[in-house]
Structures are given as C-alpha cells and as structure tokens.
Amino acid sequence: MKAATAAKKLGIYLPAAPQEFQEATITRTELMEMQANPPEWLADLRRNGPHPRSIVAARLGISISGLNRNGYADPLTTEEINDIRREEPKWLVIERQVAQEVKAEDERIAKEARLKAEKAARRAKREER
Numbered sequence: 001m002k003a004a005t006a007a008k009k010l011g012i013y014l015p016a017a018p019q020e021f022q023e024a025t026i027t028r029t030e031l032m033e034m035q036a037n038p039p040e041w042l043a044d045l046r047r048n049g050p051h052p053r054s055i056v057a058a059r060l061g062i063s064i065s066g067l068n069r070n071g072y073a074d075p076l077t078t079e080e081i082n083d084i085r086r087e088e089p090k091w092l093v094i095e096r097q098v099a100q101e102v103k104a105e106d107e108r109i110a111k112e113a114r115l116k117a118e119k120a121a122r123r124a125k126r127e128e129r
Contacts, residue, residue, distance in 0.1 A: 001026050010034060012045050013052045013075045050075035060084060063102070066095035 006026040007014040014022060018041055034042060056076045057064045067073070070091045084092060
C-alpha cells in the first residue's frame, strides 16, 4: 500500500514520518508489524506529534469541521493539544457540545432504524404464515 494509506492506518501525519517511510510501499505484513511493535520514530510521532487533524479532533472531543471552523487546519503537537485542553476556550466547549448533540442524534437515528427493521421483519414473518 502507499505510504499515505499506511500513515492513515497508523494514525500519523505523513510529512512528519521519516523520508524512507514516505517513499516506501508498505506491505500488510509490515503494517501489522509496525502496529504490534512500533519502531522508535513511530512511537515518538504518536506520543508527541505532530498529529493529523483526525487525531487532534478525537483528542479534543470534537469534529474535524469544528477544528476548521476555529482556525485549526494544521496538524498540532501533543503539547499544543494539551495547551488547548488546559485553556478550554469557549469555542472548544461549544464544539464539544455540538459533537455530543450530533452523536446523540446519530444514536437516535440508528435506534429508530433498528426498530423499523425489527418491525418489518416481524411483519414479514407474519405474512409468511
């Protein structure tokens, strides 16, 4: 697989990875080995960053869109993420609330879909008789 795909699966920011990794084609076996026994550069990158926006958003408990809305389009280090957490700016509080509301709505929709599917299955079973 391409290095970009491997980086995404490893949860790292590709431009921060060593040049050899960026230019390599990674096999599934190599990827699994890196996941099981990360080399020092990978462990350091995961620990300190810079982190891709998906990881930044997850660590802050918000969406990538929330990052973008508040001017955080670039990767951040662990220290920068922790600074934002400590400061807990108003935008972060609002974005976390938005993320919770979206999650609750997604769960409600999924539950509604499950109930509808169960009802349809019961109706189909009755009609078979």
